Structures are given as structure tokens and as C-alpha cells.
Amino acid sequence: MIVKIVNKGHYTLWRLRRSHMNALRCVHALTILGNKNRYYMEKHIFEIKNLNIYYHDFQAVKNVSVAIPSYVITAIIGPSGCGKSSFLRSMNRMNDLIPNAKLTGEILFHGVNIYDPLISEVNLRRRVGMVFQKPNPFPFSIFANVAYGLKIQNIKDKAMIAERVEESLKRAFLWDEVKDRLKKPALELSGGQQQRLCIARALAVYPDTLLLDEPCSSLDPLATAKIEELLQKLKKEVNIIIVTHNLQQAKRISEYVGFFNSGELVDFGPTKEIFERSAQSMVGRYIQGIFG
Ligand SMILES: Nc1ncnc2c1ncn2[C@@H]1O[C@H](COP(=O)(O)OP(=O)(O)OP(=O)(O)O)[C@@H](O)[C@H]1O
Numbered sequence: 001m002i003v004k005i006v007n008k009g010h011y012t013l014w015r016l017r018r019s020h021m022n023a024l025r026c027v028h029a030l031t032i033l034g035n036k037n038r039y040y041m042e043k044h045i046f047e048i049k050n051l052n053i054y055y056h057d058f059q060a061v062k063n064v065s066v067a068i069p070s071y072v073i074t075a076i077i078g079p080s081g082c083g084k085s086s087f088l089r090s091m092n093r094m095n096d097l098i099p100n101a102k103l104t105g106e107i108l109f110h111g112v113n114i115y116d117p118l119i120s121e122v123n124l125r126r127r128v129g130m131v132f133q134k135p136n137p138f139p140f141s142i143f144a145n146v147a148y149g150l151k152i153q154n155i156k157d158k159a160m161i162a163e164r165v166e167e168s169l170k171r172a173f174l175w176d177e178v179k180d181r182l183k184k185p186a187l188e189l190s191g192g193q194q195q196r197l198c199i200a201r202a203l204a205v206y207p208d209t210l211l212l213d214e215p216c217s218s219l220d221p222l223a224t225a226k227i228e229e230l231l232q233k234l235k236k237e238v239n240i241i242i243v244t245h246n247l248q249q250a251k252r253i254s255e256y257v258g259f260f261n262s263g264e265l266v267d268f269g270p271t272k273e274i275f276e277r278s279a280q281s282m283v284g285r286y287i288q289g290i291f292g
């Protein structure tokens with residue numbers, strides 16, 4: 001019976017092999033159905049325990065344990081090369097795609113260990129979307145870019161797809177700028193528009209969480225302001241974890257901040273508190289531009 005309910009959801013994380021699913025796992029799977037039915041509120045989206053990430057013999061992330069709060073913006077800051085992107089990628093298993101990357105420890109997403117062999121990476125990435133530093137629209141039309149995830153899900157209902165594309169572009173604050181040219185190539189859009197298109201593409205499959213790796217670093221201040229406004233609006237519906245080098249941006253938009261240095265999560269807490277750390281502390285020195 002429970003298996004049937006899970007099967008009906010669009011957002012099942014598990015590879016549905018009935019023989020492998022015990023009752024507890026079914027309950028977990030039910031809690032991670034789409035945001036539209038956000039009847040189940042939890043304090044933390046991710047609980048990370050003793051996370052280590054290696055590339056060959058080099059250890060990029062060192063024994064990180066942290067719980068990431070739900071429905072706020074969490075910013076990850078720290079000097080270049082300190083492991084921010086590696087940490088972010090581990091949360092939707094993008095590191096799996098890097099040869100020689102190895103990970104130990106546990107990452108629980110809504111209580112489910114995402115590295116459990118029964119987890120489907122494809123379904124996980126649908127629930128935990130990612131937006132990269134450089135906008136990466138596919139060489140298709142604007143419409144086809146946003147519809148891409150639905151196509152992958154084998155959704156064929158054209159009216160439903162059109163509705164979802166419009167809804168996602170509106171959620172990404174892009175609809176008014178592109179509604180008359182949906183069939184035009186996405187690559188004709190400006191950088192800022194392309195980045196909002198990538199966000200719309202991620203939103204179209206109703207993710208639970210968005211991971212953003214320096215999404216504004218190639219954008220001008222106006223386009224950056226638009227993305228920041230968009231993230232503030234989205235955080236009511238989607239969990240947001242953002243890596244940024246822009247400390248003012250972290251201060252403006254986030255409720256929580258994690259500070260990495262040399263692979264270690266040195267500090268994590270409410271943004272206001274982190275930004276008030278004294279210049280004696282490592283994060284204080286980084287924020288004041290004394291190192292990094
Ligand atoms: N694919 C890889 N192969 C080998 N080493 C890697 C790989 N990716 C990252 N590293 C190394 O791991 C460390 C952490 O890299 P990571 O990209 O996570 O840092 P970062 O904090 O995101 O840096 P930046 O702010 O410059 O983007 C770096 O020393 C980097 O050289």
C-alpha cells in the first residue's frame with residue numbers, strides 16, 4: 001500500500017525495488033514528496049556527519065559535521081580552494097561524476113542517507129537542483145530549456161508542460177522578458193537572463209533544495225540584484241544553499257553562514273553572529289579582509 005503511494009509521487013527518491021524497501025524508508029520517501037504538498041516541516045534539510053572528500057590522495061574536505069536549516073538561505077564562504085564547491089557538490093552527488101573523487105561520512109537529506117546504494121542519483125538531483133557559476137543553458141530554445149526536466153520525466157501532456165514552463169519562468173522573474181520569444185535560442189539571452197533561465201529550468205521539476213555555486217560571479221550589479229531578489233522570494237518555497245565570494249552578498253541575503261578554511265568548516269551559525277565575530281577569530285579576519 002505504502003509502496004503504491006510512493007510510486008504515484010513524481011519525486012520518489014528511492015529506486016523502487018519493493019524487496020529492498022522497509023517500512024521506515026517508505027515513511028522517509030513520503031516526506032520528500034514535492035514542495036507543493038509541504039505538509040511535513042522539518043528543522044533541517046541536510047544533516048552531514050563526518051564528511052571527508054578526497055581527490056586521489058588529496059583531502060579537500062575534512063571531517064565536516066553540520067546540520068543545514070530548512071527554508072532559509074545558507075551561504076558558504078571561505079578563501080579560494082578551501083573546499084566550498086566540493087562540499088556543495090556532495091549534497092546532490094555531483095562529485096560522483098568526478099573520476100578519483102572519494103567521499104566518506106554520511107549526508108542525510110530529510111533523514112535519508114543519499115549515499116545509500118538504493119538511492120537513485122537522478123531522482124536525488126531532481127529534488128536537489130544545482131546552478132553553476134557560469135550560466136549553462138542548453139543550445140535549445142528558451143521553452144525547451146525549461147521543459148527539459150519534464151521531458152526527462154517522460155511527461156508528454158503539452159498543456160501541462162506549457163503551464164509549468166510559464167510558471168517556472170514567472171518564479172524565476174524572467175517571464176516578462178521572454179514571453180514573446182520562447183522559441184528563440186536560449187544562448188541569445190544576456191548572462192543575467194541565462195542564469196535566471198537556469199534557475200527556471202531547475203525550478204520546473206519542483207526541487208526541494210537549490211544549490212548555487214557562485215551564481216552571480218559573472219554578472220553585473222543589476223543582474224546580481226535581480227538574482228538576490230529572486231532568491232529572497234524563492235526561499236519561502238525552496239531551501240537555498242549558496243556559495244559566494246561576495247561577503248556583502250552573504251550578509252545581505254543569508255540567514256546562516258558556514259565558513260570554510262583549508263577544507264575544514266571552521267564556523268557555522270546565524271549570519272548576524274558570524275559577521276560580528278571579532279577580528280581575533282579566523283572568520284573575523286577573513287571578513288575584514290585580513291586574509292584570504
Ligand atoms: N576534480 C578535482 N581533481 C583534483 N582536485 C580537485 C578537484 N576539484 C577540486 N580539487 C581540489 O580540491 C580543493 C577544493 O576545491 P574546491 O573547488 O572545492 O574549492 P573552492 O572553495 O570551491 O574554491 P573556489 O573558491 O576557487 O571555487 C582545491 O585544492 C582543488 O584544487
Ligand SMILES: [Mg+2]
Pocket residue numbers: 084085086213
Ligand atoms: Mg568553487
